[in-house]
Amino acid sequence: MSKRQVINIGLLGLGTVGSGTLQIIQNNHDEIYKKTGTQIRITKALVRDLSRARSVSHEGVELTTDPAAVLNDPDIDIIVEVMGGTTLAKDFITTALKNGKYVVTANKDLMAQHGVELLNIAKQCQRNIYYEASVGGGIPLIRPLKHCLAGNKIKSVMGIINGTTNYILTQMTNEAKDFAEALAEAQAKGFAEQDPSSDVEGKDAAFKLAILASLAFNSKVNIADIYTESITEISVRDIMYAEELGFVIKLLAIGEESNTGLSLRVHPTLVPKDHPLASVQNEFNALYVEGDAVGEVMFYGRGAGALPTGSAIVADIIEVVRNINHEIENGIIETTFPEKPIVPMKDRISRFYVRMKAKDEPGVFGSVATAFGEEQISLDMILQNRRDYNVAEIVLVTHDVSEERFYRALDKIEKLGSIRNLSNVMRVLERG
Amino acid sequence: MSKRQVINIGLLGLGTVGSGTLQIIQNNHDEIYKKTGTQIRITKALVRDLSRARSVSHEGVELTTDPAAVLNDPDIDIIVEVMGGTTLAKDFITTALKNGKYVVTANKDLMAQHGVELLNIAKQCQRNIYYEASVGGGIPLIRPLKHCLAGNKIKSVMGIINGTTNYILTQMTNEAKDFAEALAEAQAKGFAEQDPSSDVEGKDAAFKLAILASLAFNSKVNIADIYTESITEISVRDIMYAEELGFVIKLLAIGEESNTGLSLRVHPTLVPKDHPLASVQNEFNALYVEGDAVGEVMFYGRGAGALPTGSAIVADIIEVVRNINHEIENGIIETTFPEKPIVPMKDRISRFYVRMKAKDEPGVFGSVATAFGEEQISLDMILQNRRDYNVAEIVLVTHDVSEERFYRALDKIEKLGSIRNLSNVMRVLERG
Numbered sequence: 001m002s003k004r005q006v007i008n009i010g011l012l013g014l015g016t017v018g019s020g021t022l023q024i025i026q027n028n029h030d031e032i033y034k035k036t037g038t039q040i041r042i043t044k045a046l047v048r049d050l051s052r053a054r055s056v057s058h059e060g061v062e063l064t065t066d067p068a069a070v071l072n073d074p075d076i077d078i079i080v081e082v083m084g085g086t087t088l089a090k091d092f093i094t095t096a097l098k099n100g101k102y103v104v105t106a107n108k109d110l111m112a113q114h115g116v117e118l119l120n121i122a123k124q125c126q127r128n129i130y131y132e133a134s135v136g137g138g139i140p141l142i143r144p145l146k147h148c149l150a151g152n153k154i155k156s157v158m159g160i161i162n163g164t165t166n167y168i169l170t171q172m173t174n175e176a177k178d179f180a181e182a183l184a185e186a187q188a189k190g191f192a193e194q195d196p197s198s199d200v201e202g203k204d205a206a207f208k209l210a211i212l213a214s215l216a217f218n219s220k221v222n223i224a225d226i227y228t229e230s231i232t233e234i235s236v237r238d239i240m241y242a243e244e245l246g247f248v249i250k251l252l253a254i255g256e257e258s259n260t261g262l263s264l265r266v267h268p269t270l271v272p273k274d275h276p277l278a279s280v281q282n283e284f285n286a287l288y289v290e291g292d293a294v295g296e297v298m299f300y301g302r303g304a305g306a307l308p309t310g311s312a313i314v315a316d317i318i319e320v321v322r323n324i325n326h327e328i329e330n331g332i333i334e335t336t337f338p339e340k341p342i343v344p345m346k347d348r349i350s351r352f353y354v355r356m357k358a359k360d361e362p363g364v365f366g367s368v369a370t371a372f373g374e375e376q377i378s379l380d381m382i383l384q385n386r387r388d389y390n391v392a393e394i395v396l397v398t399h400d401v402s403e404e405r406f407y408r409a410l411d412k413i414e415k416l417g418s419i420r421n422l423s424n425v426m427r428v429l430e431r432g
Numbered sequence: 433m434s435k436r437q438v439i440n441i442g443l444l445g446l447g448t449v450g451s452g453t454l455q456i457i458q459n460n461h462d463e464i465y466k467k468t469g470t471q472i473r474i475t476k477a478l479v480r481d482l483s484r485a486r487s488v489s490h491e492g493v494e495l496t497t498d499p500a501a502v503l504n505d506p507d508i509d510i511i512v513e514v515m516g517g518t519t520l521a522k523d524f525i526t527t528a529l530k531n532g533k534y535v536v537t538a539n540k541d542l543m544a545q546h547g548v549e550l551l552n553i554a555k556q557c558q559r560n561i562y563y564e565a566s567v568g569g570g571i572p573l574i575r576p577l578k579h580c581l582a583g584n585k586i587k588s589v590m591g592i593i594n595g596t597t598n599y600i601l602t603q604m605t606n607e608a609k610d611f612a613e614a615l616a617e618a619q620a621k622g623f624a625e626q627d628p629s630s631d632v633e634g635k636d637a638a639f640k641l642a643i644l645a646s647l648a649f650n651s652k653v654n655i656a657d658i659y660t661e662s663i664t665e666i667s668v669r670d671i672m673y674a675e676e677l678g679f680v681i682k683l684l685a686i687g688e689e690s691n692t693g694l695s696l697r698v699h700p701t702l703v704p705k706d707h708p709l710a711s712v713q714n715e716f717n718a719l720y721v722e723g724d725a726v727g728e729v730m731f732y733g734r735g736a737g738a739l740p741t742g743s744a745i746v747a748d749i750i751e752v753v754r755n756i757n758h759e760i761e762n763g764i765i766e767t768t769f770p771e772k773p774i775v776p777m778k779d780r781i782s783r784f785y786v787r788m789k790a791k792d793e794p795g796v797f798g799s800v801a802t803a804f805g806e807e808q809i810s811l812d813m814i815l816q817n818r819r820d821y822n823v824a825e826i827v828l829v830t831h832d833v834s835e836e837r838f839y840r841a842l843d844k845i846e847k848l849g850s851i852r853n854l855s856n857v858m859r860v861l862e863r864g
Contacts (some may be wrong), residue, residue, distance in 0.1 A: 024583050024725045034650065035582055132580070138726035140572070140580035146570035150467055151456050151711070151746025214485025218466065276732060281710045293456045293571035293743035297733035300708060301726065311725035327760060 003037050003325045005118075006368045009317065010070035013083030014063070017133070018045065018104050019056040020306030023079060026057070031316070035322045037123055045082070071095045072325040078320050080313060081105040090114055102324070104316040106133035106309055112207035128323070130316035136161060136285050137209040138308030139301035142317070145215040151290030152343045156218040156256040158429075161208045163283040163303045164192045164199035165231050165251040169268075170282045172247055173239050179232060186257055192282050202266035203229035205253040212287065213255035219340035221264065222410040227345050229267035238355060238424050241395045242270050244282040245353075245381050248278045249426065261341035263348055264273050270353050270397075277429075346404035348358070351380060351428035353397050354410070357420040360392040364418040368394065371416070375409040377401045391420060397428055435469050435757045441749065442502035442533075443477040444524055445515030446495070449538050449565070450477065451488040452738030453512060453745045458489070463747035464746070468753045468843075476502045478515070503527045510752050512745060513537040522546055528551035531559055534755070537746040538741055544639035548652050560755070562748035567640040568593060568717050570740030571733035575747070575840065577721070584723030586648040588688040590861075593640045595715040595735045595792040596624045596631035597663050597683040602714045605671050605680055611664060623715050634660035634698035637685040644698055644719065645687035651772035659777050661699035670787060672854050673827045674702050677785075677813050680710045681858065688746040693773035702785050702829075702860040709861075763845065778836035783812060785829050786842070789852040792824040796850040803848070807835045807841040823852060829860055 009025075011018050026030070030386050032040055042064045046069075064070065071079065076427065079096040081089055086109050091239055093103050093110075100226060103122070105111065110118070111131045113212040121385065122129050132142040136159075145154070163187055171182040183200070186192035198204045213220045231251050232273055242249050247270035256263045271278045276298050280286040285303030290296050302308040358364045372379060381397040441457075443450050444697045454474055457464070464472055476494045478501075497503065503511065503524060506723030511528040513521055513535060521542050525535050535554070537543065542550070554561050561828045564574040568591075577586070592598050596618055603614040618624035630636045638658040639842050646653045660678070663683050674681050679702035688695045703710045712718040722728050734740040797816065806813060813829040830838065846854055 001491045020725075025726070028583055028585055031585060031650070032583060070506075083440060138723075139729055140576045143580050146578070147751065148575050148747050150750045151460055151464060151743050153460055218463070274713070276711065279706075279708065281706070290460070291570075291743065293452070293739040293746070294735070295734045297571055297731070297738050299731060301729035305727070307725040308727050311581065311583050311723065314725070315580050318582045319579065344796065419442070 006039045006041060007078065007321050008041050008043045008076045009078045009080055012043055012067070012070065012079060012081045014045045014047050014054065014058070015082065015347065017309045017313070018080070018082040019054065020242070020310030022058065022061065023056050023150060024307065024310045024314050027059055032318060036318055036325070037323060038099065038321050039394060040321060041316060043076065044073060046070045052198070054165060067092055071099060071101075071398050076101060077324060078102045078317060080102060080317065081107055082313070083414070084109075084111060086110045090118070092120060093125060093129070093288060096120055097122050097129075099128050100125065100127065102127050102320040103129045104133075104313055104320065105129060105131050105400070106213065106313060107131070108134040108207045112210040112223060115211065115214065117214045119386070121252060130319060131211070132316050133312035134212050135307045136287060136299070137149065137301065137303040138153065138287060138311040139287070139299050139303065141212065141299055144299060145212065148292050148324060149289065149294055152293045155290045156254065157212050157216045157287060157289050158277065159212065159253045159285065159287040160250055160277060160280045160286065160302060161253050162199055162202075162205040163285055164196060165239070166201070166206075166285070167191045167283045169231065169234070169249055172234070172236060175241075176236055178236055179234060201230040201234055202251060205251065207251040209255055209264060209266060213262065215247045215255045216255060216289070217262055217340060219262060219338060225264055225342045227265040227267070231268050233424055235424065237393075239425070241355060241383060245270070245395075245397060247428065248272055248418075249269055249271060250277060250280070252277070253265065256344065257340070260347070261343045263343040265345070265348070268426050270426055271372070272429065275429065307424040330395070346402065347401050348403045351398055351400055351430070352379070352406050353426045353428050355395045355423040356391065356413070358392050358394055359418045359420065361388050361418065364392065365394060366416060367416050368413055371412040372409050373378050373400075374412070375405045377405065377409055435562065438471045439471060439510065439756060440473050440508045440751050441476045441510045441512055442508040442512045443474055444499070444502065444503060444521070446477045446479050446486065446490070447514065448738045449741045449745070450512070450514040451486065452742030453514065454490060454493065455488050456739065456742045456746050464750060468750055469759070470757060472749060472753060472755050473532070476505060478502045490656045499524055499651060503531060508533060509756055510536060513539055513750065514745070516541070518545060522758065524639050525550055525561070526553055529554050529559050529561075532559065532750040534559050535561045536565075536745055537561060537563050538745060539563070540566040540639045543578065544655060547643065548663070549814060553559045561645070562751060563743035564748050565741045565839060565858050567643050568731070569735040569737060570743035571717060571719070571731050571735065572744075572747070573644065573719050573731055575639060575645065575729060577644065579721065581726060581729070582722050583719065586689070586723045587722045587724060588686065589648045589721050590642050590684055590686045591641070591644065591708065592682055592709060592712045593685050594631055594634075594637040594683060594717065595717055595718050596628065596644060596699065597637070598712065598713045598717070598772065599623045600632070601663065601666070601681055601683065604666070604668060608668055610668055611666060614658040632664055633662040634683060637683065637698045639697060640689055641685040641696060644755070647693065649689045649694055649772060650693060650719070650769060653694070656864060657696055658700070658802070659697040663841065663853060665702050665856055666700055666858065669825075672860070673787060673815060673847065674785070676815060677702070677827075677829060678705055678862065679703055681714070682709060684861070689772070690775065692779070693775045695775040697777070697780070700858050701855040702858055704861065705860065778834065779785045780835050781832050783830055783832055783862070785827070785858045785860050787827045787855040788845070789823065789855060790824050790826055791850045791852065793850065797826065799848050800845055800848060803844040805843050806844070807837045808834070809838065809841055825855075
């Protein structure tokens with residue numbers, strides 16, 4: 001074994017995450033050297049605009065607008081892709097691998113959509129792609145799933161893996177703000193984009209779930225197989241009722257494996273207050289994993305930001321340095337994924353929360369209960385204690401029922417003359 | 433690279449954890465094979481009594497009472513030490529390393545007291561020791577500290593790393609049981625030993641902290657440098673007052689690095705209710721880590737038990753298999769530890785909780801406040817709302833103060849004629 005004195009890194013992109021990575025390598029250079037025995041240096045960075053002012057010192061780093069100057073540099077062993085997007089980034093990573101370089105990326109969209117393809121290219125090139133930073137910022141998630149829990153059959157992963165929506169829901173819960181107000185505040189604080197649709201509609205979480213589920217269940221996962229629901233319909237009334245019933249509302253990304261296949265979904269969920277996920281507040285993320293041996297484990301921390309995400313990238317870089325020093329090309333085998341069957345949403349079983357407005361007259365609740373009863377759905381919790389202008393608000397939580405049967409009952413209920421409207425429907429998580 | 437078809441393992445010990453390990457390797461053999469490309473087999477197990485009935489099928493495993501039969505077997509590459517104790521285990525591990533075998537151990541006492549010595553022997557033998565299972569059962573802690581957070585300067589680690597005491601404190605908190613009753617229940621449920629002293633006095637947590645702190649701060653840590661306090665003095669009254677002030681009481685193991693050195697301690701602590709550690713209940717464990725890049729992260733799960741601990745051992749075995757297949761002898765460098773200075777307890781700064789009984793007469797509180805004032809200690813919270821038979825109970829929480837100054841003030845207060853007794857004193861954790 002011949003340990004390398006110096007290993008050079010080329011950055012693709014020098015935005016928030018690229019700057020964070022550079023800053024960590026500058027600040028903690030000595031500690032990293034002690035752990036690896038190798039000097040790690042970022043020597044080049046691909047940028048769009050050479051003249052732009054940078055928030056971090058890039059002394060010693062050659063900035064360039066020419067991708068080939070980084071990708072073809074024979075002195076560079078590791079390419080760190082932090083530019084985002086899927087078209088150019090995919091091309092650049094492919095070129096880097098074919099040029100014999102190792103790749104570290106924070107690109108969740110790319111890994112969720114083209115991960116298996118890129119990992120296969122890496123394998124052909126006897127190189128590897130590391131993507132700890134693509135999910136959950138600095139929280140170790142990929143490495144624990146790949147390595148620490150490698151002896152387990154994973155039964156389920158459940159996560160709060162979108163900080164924007166968790167911030168919004170926390171503000172709605174703790175400060176009784178409505179959705180629009182909480183969103184505006186999240187935007188003002190930089191936790192939400194000006195166009196928040198990818199976050200609030202659950203798409204960002206679905207991309208991350210695709211990556212986590214493929215590792216947890218050793219299956220190729222297609223984004224199209226992930227059912228998603230947005231948080232925009234949640235009102236402060238729902239949050240208040242949930243509280244009364246012993247729950248907090250969270251946007252959960254859930255992957256489960258059963259005998260019939262995988263169930264993959266992102267939707268608002270009533271989480272029991274004493275569940276570890278219930279206390280994950282504001283911009284924090286957490287992933288709750290159940291394995292057949294380990295039982296329940298949870299990983300918690302900051303899911304975004306320059307330094308947290310940079311922390312994950314630097315961990316990946318250090319692993320690559322180890323691999324280069326030991327002349328390993330690949331780690332745990334993760335590209336031999338079959339594609340496991342997907343359980344259709346209609347067969348999913350859970351408890352449901354329903355809030356509806358009804359005429360405040362005798363027999364209304366009876367007709368609702370009868371409709372549920374006809375589908376063999378029994379009720380777990382019932383609240384009917386608020387009335388305005390002759391309209392009663394009924395809130396109930398069912399026992400376990402399949403989506404198909406539940407929605408069939410709900411159709412009937414919606415057609416009852418005494419029901420004004422179904423205000424909201426959400427799924428309820430079992431106690432941890 | 434020539435991948436090995438089969439790798440054989442020898443177990444030292446076939447008790448709870450050994451059986452759990454065997455069971456996982458039997459149940460998840462195929463998944464592990466898919467991930468590693470190698471068949472993993474436990475071929476021999478050292479036991480004390482060949483005739484004892486076993487809870488797990490050990491077909492294909494040769495049981496022996498002769499250590500040499502396992503340690504000198506040329507077909508065995510990995511020795512898994514799950515026998516406990518420090519004398520024989522240390523000898524056996526040393527022999528195994530000298531025989532060219534990799535070692536996986538769950539032995540916290542051994543690693544806390546002789547870890548650096550054994551890791552150095554491993555290095556000389558171009559082998560390595562893996563000890564994920566020695567702390568926190570199945571929760572990934574060692575690997576995250578060594579690898580996932582390797583780019584960070586760790587500022588602090590704070591953990592609930594003893595399940596027995598957390599179970600007792602949770603029962604005292606949620607069910608208002610007193611210490612003796614909660615301990616008896618923990619013993620009945622198998623969460624506490626018949627002699628619970630190592631757990632309730634904080635020694636078990638101190639051993640685990642020694643292992644975690646040495647990795648977090650890259651320093652050799654001596655058990656004798658860890659300050660410990662027991663939980664036996666905590667009464668339901670303390671828990672009730674803490675609740676009223678917004679805290680829950682937890683036994684925390686804390687390691688911090690500052691400019692002046694390391695501070696290492698295990699003591700009951702008032703934890704703010706909204707801190708992520710506050711919601712860790714019953715036998716669950718959690719480690720809260722603060723890094724300069726990653727910010728706050730927490731790892732949560734079951735800290736003990738056959739299968740959780742087995743899960744950590746199997747993860748270590750899989751890493752060894754990877755290393756054998758890739759002909760790596762060592763991982764991250766962890767034996768070049770200097771011994772960092774220890775900050776004396778008297779210089780530690782924190783808030784303090786004090787509960788005392790005083791004569792219910794005018795001027796008492798004034799004299800207490802004056803004693804604190806003379807040492808420039810200001811008070812953050814005060815409760816004085818319970819009286820029995822002319823005795824007032826005063827509870828207060830100070831602002832930040834050094835241990836030295838705090839205890840000087842407390843000495844004065846104890847001598848005041850109006851103070852009956854100081855019922856309890858505990859440290860208070862800052863908000864997360």
